[in-house]
Amino acid sequence: MTAPVRVLVCDDQALIRTGFATIIDAQPDLEVVGECGDGRAAVEVARRLSPDIVVMDVRMPVLDGIEATRLLAGAGVENPVKVLVVTTFNLDEYVYEALRAGASGFLLKDAPPAQLLQGIRTVAAGAALLAPEVTRQLVGRYASRIRPARDTPDETALTPRELEVLRLIADGRSNSEIAATLVISQETVKTYVSRILTKLDLRDRVQAVVYAYRRGLVT
Structure with missing residues (x-):
């Protein structure tokens, strides 16, 4: 057990x-x-x-x-x-x-x-x-107060597709919505999300959303 x-x-x-x-x-x-x-x-x-x-x-x-x-x-x-x-x-x-x-x-x-x-x-x-859309609304509301982070890995470590997935996460999209937008499977989306979190040393989607706003990847 x-x-x-x-x-x-x-x-x-x-x-x-x-x-x-x-x-x-x-x-x-x-x-x-x-x-x-x-x-x-x-x-x-x-x-x-x-x-x-x-x-x-x-x-x-x-x-x-x-x-x-x-x-x-x-x-x-x-x-x-x-x-x-x-x-x-x-x-x-x-x-x-x-x-x-x-x-x-x-x-x-x-x-x-x-x-x-x-x-x-x-x-x-x-x-x-928190649901992604709730997180997006919340962080977006305070985005002007979030200064760019310099103590975290740079997003250049991501591939173009991983960066695209990160932006969709920050836009409040669920895995199924990301899969539909990019015309890929949900399992593939999960793999991309896992890679993004690992490369950027982030714990979960909440941190990914905050990261994206802090880096100015979304507005």
Whole structure:
């Protein structure tokens, strides 16, 4: 059997932490390895326990969830941890900052339990939780604030077709839509996406969208 996904739950409200932990631990493929009530503790516990994913609140004492996410999953972090941000605040600014900090997904606390569980599985599998079109709208809205990155591999490492796929990802296209546009199979699209992420040292599609906007590949 495959080992369960190891989850660290971080929220400053004990009732919510317990509720999340209970829901997650009830799943045979998921395991809660720890709980904490502030961002600083989240960083320390995550570094000690090496969970597969951290379920992170935004507003917490000592250190907020955005900064904790940056320390765990941000650019340049050695052995980064995947972070799923779960918060009561449905504000674009929080979503944007969470993604810029390195989060792989964003959910609201009032989402049904099934959506939380699916979100954890999605992020743990290395995919982005946000739909591509949502990510595009979000990053596009803040594109003017994103300065070109100089600390990441250059897009010249990509072939013309890979660059074309990257632009379509940033344009909010799903794999099936990219396949239809380029008249190729979805499996081929998946191969291109994998190569793009590897060559540019990106974790998932969310980072690919942010990268494309930062590099000015899309407007």
